[in-house]
Amino acid sequence: MSGGVEWALHCCVVLTSVDEPAPAARLAQLHDVSPSYLAKQLQALSGAGLIRSVQGKAGGYILARSPGSITVLDVVEAVDGPAPAFVCTEIRQRGPLATPPEACTTPCAIARTMAGAEQAWREALRSVSIADLASDVGSTNPGALAGISTWLRQV
Numbered sequence: 001m002s003g004g005v006e007w008a009l010h011c012c013v014v015l016t017s018v019d020e021p022a023p024a025a026r027l028a029q030l031h032d033v034s035p036s037y038l039a040k041q042l043q044a045l046s047g048a049g050l051i052r053s054v055q056g057k058a059g060g061y062i063l064a065r066s067p068g069s070i071t072v073l074d075v076v077e078a079v080d081g082p083a084p085a086f087v088c089t090e091i092r093q094r095g096p097l098a099t100p101p102e103a104c105t106t107p108c109a110i111a112r113t114m115a116g117a118e119q120a121w122r123e124a125l126r127s128v129s130i131a132d133l134a135s136d137v138g139s140t141n142p143g144a145l146a147g148i149s150t151w152l153r154q155v
Helices: 003-015 024-031 035-047 072-080 109-126 130-140 144-153
Strands: 051-054 060-063
Touching: 003 024, 003 035, 003 051, 003 060, 003 072, 003 130, 003 144, 024 035, 024 060, 024 144, 035 051, 035 060, 035 072, 072 109, 072 130, 130 144
Parallel strands: none
Antiparallel strands: 051 060
């Protein structure tokens, strides 16, 4: 999983705290990350319909959907794509003791295990929303999101 996923998740949680668009430059400054790097993550989120860009002097980004309807998996797939983390290359069909292709009609134990882990991982990420993350931030660090909201509005 790329580091961009972490930045994108943080931005989505931050956007739960604002009523007005948050400028990309302020989001980058808040997270101490390169504006051009963060712009790529914001563009991916926007392309997936998770956030939207508002143009103009008071422009920036806002959530495009309710925080409860955006899952962690939505953000992961927006930034890194939907491809599986593990891709079987049929190693068992290589080398001096290769298994013939006709004997490989079902996935091997490794491929089955990795597919099961992938499915469990995706289900776990699908079960947590941005609203859940924001609530957790609020319960472990009361006032953090309100403070961030105030900071983002400062010029």
